Amino acid sequence: MSNDKISIIDPNFEDFVRSIILNEEDEELVKDLQTLTPGPSNLISIPGSGDQKTGGNSDIEFHDSDNDPDFTVDPVHEFSSESDTLSAGDISSDDDMRPPNSRPPSHIQIPEHYVAESEFVNTHPQLSSSTGFLQMELGESDDDMDYIISDDELNQAVSDWSDDEDTPLHMFDFPRINFDVTDDIPVTYLGKDDTEWYSEEPSRCIRTRAENTIRGLPGLRGPARTLGVKPSPIEVWKLYMDDQIMQEILLRTNNKLECERAKIDPHDKYKLRRLRPTNEAEIDALLAVFLLSAIMKGNTEDVGSLFSSGITGRPIFRAAMSEKRFEVLIACLRFDNPNTRAERRKVNRAAPILWVFEKFVENCKKLFAISELTCIDEMLIPFRGGTPFTVYMPSKPGKYGIKLMVLTDARNSYMYDAYIYSGKGSDGFGLTSEEKELKVPTQALIKLTNCIKNSGKNITADNYFCSVEACRELTRRKLTLVGTMRKNKKEIPQNFLHKKQGVSTVLYLDSMRI
Structure with a gap:
């Protein structure tokens, strides 16, 4: 039957044995270890091999290696009395490299139920990085092998776990925390009606709204695209003030002129001639006078001043029509049916001009985007x-x-x-x-x-x-x-x-x- 054991060569191995190898039940062993002065001449033997399995209360025997002839141990290294530090160059697995007068250090034999603990030790780098040397023998069969820590492993372990209390904190591999990155919580502001406003803009990494x-x-569309590159002003005017609008104005204005003529004495030919029916060309001339008076900033000017032959008058107005005819057309200009006006005014007080205005706006939307x-x-x-x-x-x-x-x-x-x-x-x-x-x-x-x-x-x-x-x-x-x-x-x-x-x-x- 194989005899598993762990050999630890270290003048200060008490803490290792107590904290890593021993179970919590081995209180007597801990007490004996506390009274023990570590040295290279002492042997602690914990029997556990053979047919009988040793529990947590194993007997401990102390031997002096100088006086006991039966005590044999493979010397590996002689520790310096001046320093507990073991350099990588001092460790060798070659027996010929051992000093001739080397003194065997302490030797520990661990029972079988501590094998799990030895596996635990082998998987933890802090054990191999101590100032001593750890050697594990897994049985005495042909498959048994000795594991010796290499120089690179020891250097890495010593650099990771130094016994120096003044080792800077940056030498340890602590988890890195980025204190510069914080969760930005948007600040909320409330209006008087509890409307919530946020200080952070909504994410733009979304599909376009x-x-x-x-x-x-x-651009131009509809009938406006058929006028060509350079249409005349009258062609553009006819698109906005189309035939429907002009015919409605002409019809309602003539109806008003006819009503006014009915009030005049049939023998007063002068007044009857002033109230004669109009035509589309005259309506165009009337609208042209309106536009020119607005362009010349004379829309608030007196009519007599506009048609005057003096310095304040405009010859173009007199060329379009006379002042008297202009006054008659303004007085009789109509845009809707007077018979239904009262009913329509109940809905909208702008009923007398509403149809023509809405038709003009409709043409504005139809001709240009x-x-x-x-x-x-x-x-x-x-x-x-x-x-x-x-x-x-x-x-x-x-x-x-x-x-x-x-x-x-x-x-x-x-x-x-x-x-x-x-x-x-x-x-x-x-x-x-x-x-x-x-x-x-x-x-x-x-x-x-x-x-x-x-x-x-x-x-x-x-x-x-x-x-x-x-x-x-x-x-x-x-x-x-x-x-x-x-x-x-x-x-x-x-x-x-x-x-x-x-x-x-x-x-x-x-x-x-x-």
Whole structure:
């Protein structure tokens, strides 16, 4: 039967034996070891070989190697009395390399039930890196072999586990922790209505959002593409003021002239001639006078001054028509059916001009496709007539007039869509019942952007239109919004209402940011 044993040559092996080899049950052996003075002349024998297995309470015999003739041990190395350090060059497995007067060190024989402990020792580098030498013999059969630690292994072990207490911490292989990398937790800010804003931008490593995908190319389309490279101004004019609009104006204006003639004495030929029916060419001339007066900044000038033959007059106006005929046409100019006007006014107070205006806007959308950058704002047409929807806007140059809500191309100022503000509720005309529950500025945005929804275009607007509600509604329609917000909006966190000039902070809300 094989006799497993471990040979440890070390003048200070007490801690090894007590902490690694001995079981917790060998209390008596530990006490005897504590009273033992380690030296090269002492032998501790722990019997365990043979047919009888030795348990944890094995007897311990102490022998003096100088006086016991039966004691034999293979001397391996003589330790220096000046230092406990064993260099790699002092270890050799060749018997001829042993000093002639070497003195055998202590020898330990371990019973069989400690074989598991010896395997444990062999798998732990701290045992082989001690200042001593470990030799394991696994039986006495032909397969037995002696394992001698090589120089490279010993150098590596000594460098990893030094007995010097002043060894720097960086010599040990501690787990590396990157203290520079921390989990960035976004800071949350709450508005007055508990709207959550985040200090960290949402991840961009995602698929491009639908509202950021632009669909459709800008440029001419429809009948405008058939005009050629250099169309004449009258050809372009006819595309916007098409035959339907001109025929409607001509029909309603002649109906009004006929009604006025019926009130005149049949014998007053002068007045009857002034109220004669008009034609399409004269209507074109009337509209041309309107355009020229606006271009020449004379739209607020007195009519007599415009048609005067003096220094204030314009010859082109007198060439178009006389002053008296101009006044008659202005007085009788009509755009709708007077028989249904009262009923239509109950819905929209701009009914007298609504059909022609909407037809003109329809032609604007039909002839040109705007770019991806758009703008929505209000505009005031100066007018001091007696309409029920004349508004006063002190911030505008004209101050009084008719208010229009307009969608334009930000690149070329082309008007793409518009509607007349005719009073309270006019922003919600044509919207669903759910959309009418939204705020009025949001209703205006939805009404103007219905013609470009799902196109991915961007809208720029001022603080009257911009809000979190508007952003969400436009995002649902695959559009984006850029603009300023008023400080009285409940969605803005209180911390950002009072910022020093030149200091900016960015917050994120879903796909929005301020």
